[in-house]
Amino acid sequence: MAQLMASTNPAFMNGVPELLVLRLLRSREMYGYEIVQAIREETGEVVNLAEGVIYPLLHALERGGALTSRRTAVNGRSRIYYALSPRGVSRLDELTGLWSRLTQALHQVIKGEGYVPGV
Amino acid sequence: MSREFEQLRERVLGGGIGRTHAARYIAELRDHVEDLLAEEREAGRPPKEALARAMQRLGDVDALAEAMIARRELQAWSARAPVAAFVVAPLVMLGLVIALWIAALAALCVAARHAGWAPSDLARWTGRVASGAARLSNTSLPVLMGWILAGTAVRQRAPAGWPMLGLVVLAAVGAAVQVSVTVPFAGAPGELSLSTGLAGYWGRFALDLAATTAPYGLVSVWRGAHGSGREA
Numbered sequence: 001m002a003q004l005m006a007s008t009n010p011a012f013m014n015g016v017p018e019l020l021v022l023r024l025l026r027s028r029e030m031y032g033y034e035i036v037q038a039i040r041e042e043t044g045e046v047v048n049l050a051e052g053v054i055y056p057l058l059h060a061l062e063r064g065g066a067l068t069s070r071r072t073a074v075n076g077r078s079r080i081y082y083a084l085s086p087r088g089v090s091r092l093d094e095l096t097g098l099w100s101r102l103t104q105a106l107h108q109v110i111k112g113e114g115y116v117p118g119v
Numbered sequence: 120m121s122r123e124f125e126q127l128r129e130r131v132l133g134g135g136i137g138r139t140h141a142a143r144y145i146a147e148l149r150d151h152v153e154d155l156l157a158e159e160r161e162a163g164r165p166p167k168e169a170l171a172r173a174m175q176r177l178g179d180v181d182a183l184a185e186a187m188i189a190r191r192e193l194q195a196w197s198a199r200a201p202v203a204a205f206v207v208a209p210l211v212m213l214g215l216v217i218a219l220w221i222a223a224l225a226a227l228c229v230a231a232r233h234a235g236w237a238p239s240d241l242a243r244w245t246g247r248v249a250s251g252a253a254r255l256s257n258t259s260l261p262v263l264m265g266w267i268l269a270g271t272a273v274r275q276r277a278p279a280g281w282p283m284l285g286l287v288v289l290a291a292v293g294a295a296v297q298v299s300v301t302v303p304f305a306g307a308p309g310e311l312s313l314s315t316g317l318a319g320y321w322g323r324f325a326l327d328l329a330a331t332t333a334p335y336g337l338v339s340v341w342r343g344a345h346g347s348g349r350e351a
Contacts, residue, residue: 031150032147032150032151033150033151033154033155036151050176050177050178050182050183051151051155051176051177051178052148052151052177052178052182052183052186053178053182053183053186055144055147055148055151055187056144056186056187056189056190056193057186059140059143059144059187059190059193060190060192060193063192063193064192077150077153078146078150079150080143080147
């Protein structure tokens with residue numbers, strides 16, 4: 001999904017775009033282009049999406065009830081804005097907890113200290 | 120740019136994605152490209168280079184199609200359950216429509232009787248309606264249902280196997296099940312009869328099958344040769 005993923009290990013990055021999208025939409029609603037640019041900026045371009053593939057993820061999250069969408073006309077163009085739903089907030093909390101534990105564990109392993117749950 | 124989006128639309132529909140999601144996907148990508156183009160132009164790039172960079176940033180057709188097709192939850196019902204969509208649902212619809220017109224006819228009879236219609240007038244009018252409806256449901260209705268089935272299959276770019284089976288089954292059932300209604304008159308009770316069996320109806324079966332498979336085949340071949348010619 002991301003260029004980073006394409007050049008490294010897609011399976012390893014599973015769930016990252018979902019986490020980023022949900023986190024970004026927690027503060028305000030955005031449309032696709034805005035989301036992709038925000039991901040680039042917030043991650044210092046480390047996660048650099050092939051931009052169009054954000055939309056299948058957005059559609060799937062909306063289908064799953066994590067996002068809501070509304071269509072609005074801007075400068076004669078029809079834009080679809082996405083916002084986080086209550087179910088999306090729960091999903092974000094779940095993913096945040098999961099990734100926090102994972103990154104903490106990986107950090108410990110990389111430092112050579114081993115991972116101790118709850119530390 | 121339009122060619123790429125048209126290719127993408129065909130790929131995504133062929134991959135089983137629902138038409139609504141496919142159309143929205145293409146619309147959002149078009150909008151996205153416009154934003155990318157504006158950004159690239161603002162950065163001082165000439166139009167041709169700006170377009171090339173915008174399309175590169177958007178992703179190629181393969182990547183965009185695969186990302187969408189991989190989302191099984193966005194697939195159309197006809198792609199997820201083709202047997203139900205192309206074989207079972209048309210038969211259920213056929214049965215429902217027949218049941219509905221019979222129920223409507225019965226309601227009409229009751230309403231007319233309550234309204235004080237003379238029995239002879241009631242029998243004449245309802246008799247005409249009943250025989251017309253029975254003729255339509257015995258001859259035209261299976262063909263109409265077949266056209267709807269074929270239209271759905273073509274629009275959704277469904278592989279031909281299940282729709283063809285659905286058309287054969289629909290033509291067979293449509294020819295085998297014959298409805299006839301006799302309205303009550305002069306103290307004699309009305310009668311609703313349902314005959315089944317293809318004996319004597321092979322000609323009807325062949326006619327219905329040809330009336331549905333021929334246009335389906337022609338449209339499919341035409342679409343294969345020329346593409347849809349329509350934007351999502």
